Amino acid sequence: MNLPNDVNSATQIATKTGVNQTTHxxxxxxxxxxxxxxxxxxxxxxxxxxxxxxxxxxxxxxAVRITRRRDWAEEVLQESFVxxxxxxxxxxxDKSAPMTWMTAxxxxxxxxxxxxxxxxxxSEEQEALLSAIPDEGPGPEDLASLAADARNLxxxxxxxxxxxxxxxxxxxxxxxxxxxxxxxxxKPLGTVKTWIRRGLDRLxxxxxxxxxx
Amino acid sequence: MKHINPEIGDQLxxxxxxxxxxxxxxxxxxxxxxxxxxxxxxxxxxEARLTPMASSxxxxxxxxHVWNTIQKKLFGKHSQEPEMQQTWxxxxxxxxxxxxxxxxxxxxxxxxxxxxxAEDPAxxxxxxxxxxxxxxxxxxxxxxxxxxxxxxxxxxxxxxxNRVLRLRVIGHAEMAPDTAWELWMVPHDDSAPVxxxxxxxxxxxxxxxxxxxxxxxxEAWGLGMSVEPKGGSPSGKPTGPMLYxxxxxxx
Numbered sequence: 353m354n355l356p357n358d359v360n361s362a363t364q365i366a367t368k369t370g371v372n373q374t375t376h377x378x379x380x381x382x383x384x385x386x387x388x389x390x391x392x393x394x395x396x397x398x399x400x401x402x403x404x405x406x407x408x409x410x411x412x413x414x415a416v417r418i419t420r421r422r423d424w425a426e427e428v429l430q431e432s433f434v435x436x437x438x439x440x441x442x443x444x445x446d447k448s449a450p451m452t453w454m455t456a457x458x459x460x461x462x463x464x465x466x467x468x469x470x471x472x473x474x475s476e477e478q479e480a481l482l483s484a485i486p487d488e489g490p491g492p493e494d495l496a497s498l499a500a501d502a503r504n505l506x507x508x509x510x511x512x513x514x515x516x517x518x519x520x521x522x523x524x525x526x527x528x529x530x531x532x533x534x535x536x537x538x539k540p541l542g543t544v545k546t547w548i549r550r551g552l553d554r555l556x557x558x559x560x561x562x563x564x565x
Numbered sequence: 566m567k568h569i570n571p572e573i574g575d576q577l578x579x580x581x582x583x584x585x586x587x588x589x590x591x592x593x594x595x596x597x598x599x600x601x602x603x604x605x606x607x608x609x610x611x612e613a614r615l616t617p618m619a620s621s622x623x624x625x626x627x628x629x630h631v632w633n634t635i636q637k638k639l640f641g642k643h644s645q646e647p648e649m650q651q652t653w654x655x656x657x658x659x660x661x662x663x664x665x666x667x668x669x670x671x672x673x674x675x676x677x678x679x680x681x682x683a684e685d686p687a688x689x690x691x692x693x694x695x696x697x698x699x700x701x702x703x704x705x706x707x708x709x710x711x712x713x714x715x716x717x718x719x720x721x722x723x724x725x726x727n728r729v730l731r732l733r734v735i736g737h738a739e740m741a742p743d744t745a746w747e748l749w750m751v752p753h754d755d756s757a758p759v760x761x762x763x764x765x766x767x768x769x770x771x772x773x774x775x776x777x778x779x780x781x782x783x784e785a786w787g788l789g790m791s792v793e794p795k796g797g798s799p800s801g802k803p804t805g806p807m808l809y810x811x812x813x814x815x816x
Contacts, residue, residue, distance in 0.1 A: 387757035390802040394751055394758055394789035395707060395810055397640060402755055404632060409624035412631075417622035426631050433635045441791075441805030447609050452616045459619055463584050502617035509618075520583065524618050527584035552579045559614045 380406045385450035392440035400437060407451065408433075411458045418462035418525050428465055432458045449501065463527035508558035516551030519544055569597075574604055582611040702788045704811035713738065713809045714790070716748075718774070720783045720815070728774040728782075730761070738766045740792075746808070747797050748772065749789045750782055758789060763797050787812040 380388075385406065391399035411432065415425035435457055443453050509517055519533055530548070534541040569577075580586045581594050598605055700720040706713040715733045730748075740746060746765070749758040759781070762772055774782060790809040791798075798804050 384755065386802075388755055390757045391751065391755065393791065393803040393805040393807060394749060395807050396751060399755055404635070408632075409626045410620075410622075412627040413622040413625045414619045416625050417619070425625075426627065429627055429631055430634050430638065434638055437639055441803065444800060445802070446800070448613050448616075452613055455619045456612045456616045459616065467588060499617065499620065501613065502620040505614065505617045506621075521618070523583045523585045524615060529587045530585050531587070533585065548583070548585060549576070552583065555614060556579075 382445075382449050382451070386443070386445045389436075389440045389443050389450055392437055403436075404433060407454055410451065411454060414455055414458050415462050418459060418527075419465055424465050425462070428458060428461045432461045435461070449499065451499065452501065466527050504559050504562040505555070507562065508555050511558055512551050512554060513547075516547045516554070519547045520551045520555075523548065569601070569604060574607055578604065578607040578611050582608060582615055699816045700783060701814050701816045702811040703814070704788060704790060704809035706809055707807055714811075716788055716811075717816075718782070725779040726776045728776075728779040730772040730774060732764060732770040732772060734766055734768050734770075740766050743795045745793045745795055745797050747791055747793045747803065749791065749803055750778065751786045751789055752781065753784055753786045758803055760798065760801065761788070763793075764790070785813055 385403065388399045388403040388406070392403065408429065412425060412429050415428040415432070416422060419425045419428060432454070436454055439457075443450065447453075448456075509520075512520070519537065522528060522536065523533055528536060530541060530545050533548075534544045537544060577586075577594060581591060586594060598608065698720050700718050702716040703712050704714040704716065705711065713735055715735070716730050718728060718730050732748075745763050748761040748764050750761055751758050759778065761774065761778065761782075764770055764772060788811055789803065789807055791803040791805050791807045793804060
């Protein structure tokens with residue numbers, strides 16, 4: 353019979369979570385991530401370390417992408433993982449994939465950072481906002497590696513007009529209100545609102561259609 | 566606001582998830598969300614549709630100090646330390662040092678004498694501590710970090726189809742109304758916890774182990790006990806919060 357031997361793997365994981373971390377040869381499956389989350393509910397710190405190891409490069413990438421500042425992104429990632437630990441019990445595998453659930457937490461925290469009083473946003477950042485937008489999606493060669501939900505979304509985004517796509521992408525990554533979007537894009541408020549409304553309607557129909565297939 | 570027109574609710578949810586809602590509207594919307602499960606579902610659906618947009622962001626490995634800060638915030642320690650503080654009753658050395666017989670009797674004596682009325686004591690295999698090997702889990706209260714419950718069973722190849730866990734709740738635990746206590750086996754690998762069933766607050770209890778779980782249980786890391794909705798976890802996975810936890814110790 354094996355005696356408990358939990359310390360070894362925990363420290364191995366902990367030492368791996370440094371700057372030398374390499375990308376997983378086999379990214380963890382949805383089921384594996386969901387299992388780790390359910391172990392976090394039982395306060396399994398080893399599982400939490402494994403979850404961090406598996407998901408933090410992706411999630412930090414999202415935080416960097418949205419905040420556009422590494423120091424902010426680090427704060428966002430910290431706060432997000434604290435939340436993930438405390439709320440792991442409310443994750444429901446019937447409703448969403450683990451990565452989607454965690455990404456939504458990170459994105460919401462990141463947007464909260466951006467929504468702090470606007471004085472902290474410098475004019476360079478304002479300018480960087482627009483220049484960063486052109487080609488958001490992965491190239492066609494990357495599509496195969498994407499999760500099914502991301503592939504569906506990507507495919508459906510292709511059905512939108514350029515204006516719809518651009519306004520939705522800007523809003524998604526920067527949490528801009530309709531008014532701020534209109535200002536950023538230099539278009540009338542009503543026009544931007546219509547782009548977004550029609551774009552979202554179209555996305556919904558397209559994604560839900562693909563999922564039913 | 567009791568009822569929201571589904572079409573308007575859907576548009577609001579989309580704006581909320583996309584992030585285009587002005588701050589004040591968003592705060593009002595969040596207040597409504599708290600009391601409106603139907604609207605929460607609509608929001609979840611929009612999150613599932615739009616969140617994958619984030620997958621276009623390239624991966625960036627976070628610096629090591631981020632992990633250290635998370636560890637410190639949550640557990641008040643640095644990453645290299647063992648995951649669980651060793652207390653005298655969970656340290657292997659203690660169990661090895663103590664002579665098997667007296668120690669085991671100390672932990673399970675009450676269980677051998679008394680069993681709940683629901684179980685026929687004669688039907689429960691008796692334990693001969695001198696010859697059989699035992700697994701013991703001293704479950705700690707996560708808040709007070711003091712022993713709250715012991716679970717023990719006769720381990721090994723015998724009695725696989727007739728295995729029982731003997732539980733002893735220490736002190737006078739109380740269960741909140743409309744909740745249930747669910748006992749979980751935590752496997753040694755990273756797989757999900759497996760439910761062993763619901764338990765009560767009675768001091769002495771016996772829980773039958775499904776045959777398929779008898780052997781995995783001997784190899785488990787430990788046990789956990791979580792508070793679940795009445796009737797047990799609806800998802801088959803713990804939803805928490807977690808009350809007690811302990812490691813398996815071979816005695």
